[in-house]
Amino acid sequence: MNPHPIANLQAVLDDGVELGIFPAAQAVVLHKGMQVFGGVAGNATGDTRFDLASLTKALSTTALFLRLWTEGKVGPNTLVSRYHPGTPAGDAGVTVADLLYHRSGLPPFVPFFADALKARPELLDAGCSANVRTLARDEVLRAAAATPLEAPVRTRTAYSDVGFILLGDILSRAADASLDTLFSRHVADPLGLHARFHRLTDFPVDGATAHTGAMRPREPAPGQESLWKDVPSRPSRPGEVDDDNAWVLDGVAGHAGLFGTAVDVARFGQAVLEGCAGTHSALAPAPLWHRLLATDPLLAGSTRSMGFDSPRSLVVALITNRVAQGRQDLRIRDFRPAFHELVVEALDLTALP
Numbered sequence: 001m002n003p004h005p006i007a008n009l010q011a012v013l014d015d016g017v018e019l020g021i022f023p024a025a026q027a028v029v030l031h032k033g034m035q036v037f038g039g040v041a042g043n044a045t046g047d048t049r050f051d052l053a054s055l056t057k058a059l060s061t062t063a064l065f066l067r068l069w070t071e072g073k074v075g076p077n078t079l080v081s082r083y084h085p086g087t088p089a090g091d092a093g094v095t096v097a098d099l100l101y102h103r104s105g106l107p108p109f110v111p112f113f114a115d116a117l118k119a120r121p122e123l124l125d126a127g128c129s130a131n132v133r134t135l136a137r138d139e140v141l142r143a144a145a146a147t148p149l150e151a152p153v154r155t156r157t158a159y160s161d162v163g164f165i166l167l168g169d170i171l172s173r174a175a176d177a178s179l180d181t182l183f184s185r186h187v188a189d190p191l192g193l194h195a196r197f198h199r200l201t202d203f204p205v206d207g208a209t210a211h212t213g214a215m216r217p218r219e220p221a222p223g224q225e226s227l228w229k230d231v232p233s234r235p236s237r238p239g240e241v242d243d244d245n246a247w248v249l250d251g252v253a254g255h256a257g258l259f260g261t262a263v264d265v266a267r268f269g270q271a272v273l274e275g276c277a278g279t280h281s282a283l284a285p286a287p288l289w290h291r292l293l294a295t296d297p298l299l300a301g302s303t304r305s306m307g308f309d310s311p312r313s314l315v316v317a318l319i320t321n322r323v324a325q326g327r328q329d330l331r332i333r334d335f336r337p338a339f340h341e342l343v344v345e346a347l348d349l350t351a352l353p
Contacts, residue, residue, distance in 0.1 A: 005346040006037045012339060013041035021331045022320035024052065024210050028264035029343055030270055030315035036347070038262070041297045043210075049259040050210045050319045051242045052195065056258040057104020057164050059195065060183045060266050062307025063283055064171050065100065066292055067186040070284045074174040076100070076291075076306070083170050084145040092153045094152045096170065097162040100306035105149035106162045112140045113217055114228035124216060124234040130201040133250045140248050141169050154158035157302045161245065161255040190282035191271050192219065195260025197252045198239055205239040210261060210321040212242035221327040241322050267318035273313060316343050 006029065013025050024042030028035060040046055052059065068074045076097035081090030089104060098104040116136050122128050123136055144165045151158070172179050180197040190196055198205050216236040220227065241247050243256035251257050274280030275289040284292075296302040303309055318339055322332045 006343070007330075008346065009037050009339070009342060010041075012266040012342060013039050014334055016320070017042040019327070019331075021329070022322035023324055024048070024050075025318065025320040027319075027339070028262040028266040028315075028317045029347075030266050031347055031349075034268060035266070035272075037343075045208065046261065046263070047193075048208045048210050050110065050259060050321055051212045051256075051323075052258040052260050052265070053243065053256050054161075055265060055319075056246075056256045057254070058307055059193075059260070059265070060187065060197075060258050061098065061164055061168050061171065061254040062180065062292070063187045063268070064175075064179070064182050064306065065096065065167070066284045066288060068171060068175055070080035070288060070321050074171065074212065075102050076081070078170070078174075080166065080170065083173050084166070087145045088148045089145070089153075089166065092149055094149075094153050096167065097306060098153055099160075099167040099170075101157070101299075101302070101304050102163060102294065103154050103157050103299055103304075104160065104163045104303070105151040105153045105155065106147060106160045106166070107150045108158055108160050108162070109224065109227075110144070110147055110162055111224070111228045111244070112143050113248040114231045115143070115249040116140055117217065117231050121232040124232060126203070126237065128200075133201055137249050140245070141165070144169070154298055157296070157299055157304055164255035165245065165253055171254070178252060179254065179257075183258070187268075187283070191267055193260065193264045193267055195258055195264040197257045198241060198259050200247070200251045203237065203239070205259075209239040211238060211324045212240070212321055216240070216247065217244045218242060218320065218323070219327055262317040262319050265319060266315050269317060273315065280340055314344070314347075314349060316340050 013027060016022055016025060024044035026040050026044055029037040043171060078096040080094045094104045117123060120132060121138050122132055141331045144162055147162050168179050175182055180199060214235055215233055217231055241257045242250045246253040246256040271280055275283060276286060278286035294307045296304050
């Protein structure tokens with residue numbers, strides 16, 4: 001028997017590259033606070049920053065909510081109408097907790113970038129002015145706030161980028177600072193993370209970044225093929241956020257935009273475990289962590305807690321740039337859980353709840 005089965009994970013990462021599931025990957029596994037595996041595959045090194053995509057929701061937006069909740073600037077019962085009165089979500093009584101639990105009734109996705117690019121094709125220019133990008137950002141945020149609900153609030157759980165775009169804007173307003181500034185100040189610096197947003201007005205970015213895609217806008221994901229057409233297109237620069245809605249928000253948004261390494265993701269995961277245990281209070285005291293991570297009490301069968309899906313006492317950070325090859329290949333959906341299951345088996349943790 002292999003005395004160190006966790007080391008077999010490197011071969012699994014290499015197979016992912018060889019099979020064409022992704023061009024590059026990083027992975028870090030922490031057990032009882034100690035790193036038991038770290039590996040890279042493809043054309044990545046340990047310092048390569050990856051587009052963290054929807055992990056932005058947890059690492060930045062949810063973490064910032066927790067910090068601002070601790071400071072009394074916002075809370076679960078804060079109404080959307082406080083910051084966006086006269087909007088569908090505001091008029092329906094949607095709260096910050098509803099956005100975090102993904103039960104607001106807002107749709108999962110709206111291609112705000114399509115109208116933005118049609119109205120302001122100069123956004124595609126590398127030399128686009130900061131003023132134009134700011135105007136486009138403000139227009140997209142207004143459009144997100146004006147989005148009609150698809151279902152009555154608190155009647156369903158539906159993972160929503162739109163809800164987190166709105167939530168990111170609310171947190172920025174509540175703290176009177178931009179999301180990237182708040183993330184650096186309240187999350188990255190206290191936790192020792194090198195993750196950061198790639199604001200388009202701050203290009204070029206320094207350091208190596210995993211490739212995310214060649215053209216802007218990106219190709220539609222499966223199921224989105226008919227949602228937009230006749231949108232101007234142009235090659236995009238390395239280091240730009242992959243998500244088109246985050247891109248028209250100048251690369252800084254509540255749902256996507258963060259870049260970082262597997263080490264960053266693992267460190268954040270460990271901070272969550274230590275926060276719950278009361279041994280790390282950089283973001284919040286343990287009681288608030290417990291309230292944050294409790295499963296939604298209103299919708300039966302939901303696995304959602306505020307900003308997270310159900311967590312477990314193990315940190316596995318796996319990040320890839322699989323969208324660099326297009327969005328139609330969905331084999332990552334099988335690879336990701338299989339990789340995590342192999343970690344659990346290798347550490348003999350199959351009895352964990």
